[in-house]
Amino acid sequence: MSHTFDSINDKEWLKETHLKRSNRSVELGKQAINELIKQGKPVTYKNISNLSKELDPEGKGIHPNTIRTNDALYGYYKQHSKTYKQKENGKNLKPQRIELNDNMDFRKIKPDRKIEKVQRNYMKLSKQELVQRLILAEQYIAENNTKWVANYFEMFK
Template sequence: MSQVLNSTNDRLWLKDSHQKRSNRSVELGKQTIDLLIEKRIPVTYTNIANYSKEIDTEGKGIHQNTIRTNEQLLEYYKQHSLTYK
């Protein structure tokens, strides 16, 4: 009753799905950061998470950890945050 697992399966659909979500997070995060700057609100993880829900068409927004784990979004955050150390 042993199974042979095929580890060569690249699961392209999964990579494609992950890339779409990552791109969505970057775009939504950048839009939110730009909005915060425009409204003169401090660019913090919490503010980004809260305001992203308001401008997201799906109403989901992005989580604070998404900013920390997404390299592109983290770099954009570092450039515009006055509170980042």
């Protein structure tokens, strides 16, 4: 017993409705993205969705999944989203052996430095740069511990 189902998308009146909704989503999404850029906020699915509800005269806005499924809106999102670009850049990185040739001199770090400024600077670094800095710090600590232990035992000879 074989049943054939007519595709819902083949209905002419439904295509027109779908096109209207799709165009509405694109317009609202683009408005939201442009507004986020003006405000200096990150262009993310959630931010676009929330802002579109404020911009929409009906108050409905668009769902985050609409951004992914609507090709025109998704393309516009990819152009302006830094988080999307970060994910794309992260995919292309292969695990590499980290070269420990950093010019970081841990002896010059002052104990009375402004921690907030240091934190801001660390937040600007990539994950790979942070890992490299952490490895360098651990190496520095390990070498100094070895020197300290050697000097400590030299005093008792």
